[in-house]
Amino acid sequence: MTHSANPIPPHSGKLLVLTPGMGAVATTFIAGVEAIRQGNAQPVGSVSQLQTIRLGHRSENRNPLIRDFVPLAPLSDLAFAGWDVYPDDAYDAAARAQVLNPQDLSPLADFLHTVKPMKAAFDPAYVKRLDGPNVKPMKGKRELAEALRQDIRDAMAKAGASRAVMVWCGSTEIYLRPAACHESIESFEAGLDANDPAIAPSQLYAYAAIMEGVPYANGAPNLSADSPALEQLAIERGVPVAGKDFKTGQTLMKTILAPGFKARMLAISGWFSTNILGNRDGEILDDPDSFKAKEVTKSGVLDTILQPELYPHLYKDLYHKVRINYYPPRGDAKEGWDNIDIRGWLDYPMQIKVDFLCRDSILAAPIVLDLALFLDLASRSGRKGIQEWLSFYFKSPHTEPGHVQEHDLFIQHVRMKNTLRVMAGERPVTHLDEHEE
């Protein structure tokens, strides 16, 4: 049985995926899409490409692939463009990032060499350990924002794309609190004219995207589209936005494990998380101001999952500590350790050790793909403003003012699939008794 919903306009033409930042994550994403298109790889880790969606009762056996159920843009119709502070094209940047092996990159070389970064809107005051030459000459924030808007139009014309989406894959900027200029569209625009230091480059990209009607997702912990000013602008311009900070390694594990402990009413006394990583992201996070932004998005997760206010005996005194250590020999192959001190019956203590030898960009790349495709779908479905249903992909989900962030991966997953069902006119799945109507 279906609910009435307006049919989602079908995809046609090219969809341009714009990435501010063409480093490890962005190039692993672009290279991966091309390898899949060449028939040499599978989109492992991508919900949009591999996952099925159950429709109706389980006994009906209707389980189409999500990509067949909703009209997503096919990988063959994706085009890519981006900006970076360094002039390396996507092949050279991918080779430098050393995420993918040279033998996997070489069949993609011709294509990757064609993806060259546009000049970045960049200011080293916001990312202290970075300084490259491929930067726009102008200094005024209004002028920079207008130049980014022009870049979007030019890149779409060059790609022959009728639609675009933007996913921030740039570095983590220093921690910024919302300021007066973030309160309304008018104050933000006045801030652009006055070069307000509270407006960081990532906000210029978000502003430019929204002004151009381009959906925007923020893969880093920066304050970018998550201010009343840009939220209002997104509603006004009819643009969906989502964020922030891709949920990949350790936080993914945390939001898988913590809901399980809570479901079993096991107490947690302490959760110590530490990481070693040696890529450029790790180097930037070695700066205390950038780490602060990351620490904030990583730390909030447990409280909302465990609800210590409802379960004080189990979780009120939980000691949660997160550390990131820059350790160059590891490159992109991060190691995340967790020591979890839990308690069981009669408060008897136990310990769990998790040692995740992960690959950061391998985990992040399919998230970029899914966000690009789902935000484009959301836009075609007439959705605008904050897309909470995409919380599944983020460490610190961008939520409507007054809403509590949902961090539990399983609740996020159910919500995402139910949103897709409802978008396409199907009934949400409640997992109640199958014999019910």
Ligand SMILES: NC(=O)c1ccc[n+]([C@@H]2O[C@H](COP(=O)([O-])OP(=O)(O)OC[C@H]3O[C@@H](n4cnc5c(N)ncnc54)[C@H](O)[C@@H]3O)[C@@H](O)[C@H]2O)c1
């Ligand atoms: N890899 C993961 O698992 C993961 C998870 C969550 C979040 N992230 C975030 O994703 C982002 C990208 O990660 P990465 O590993 O690709 O980092 P990276 O350092 O390899 O790439 C980031 C790129 O952004 C560029 N850049 C910085 N400021 C820019 C600006 N204003 N305009 C244009 N380009 C700019 C840098 O020059 C760099 O090439 C980081 O912010 C990181 O914290 C990554």
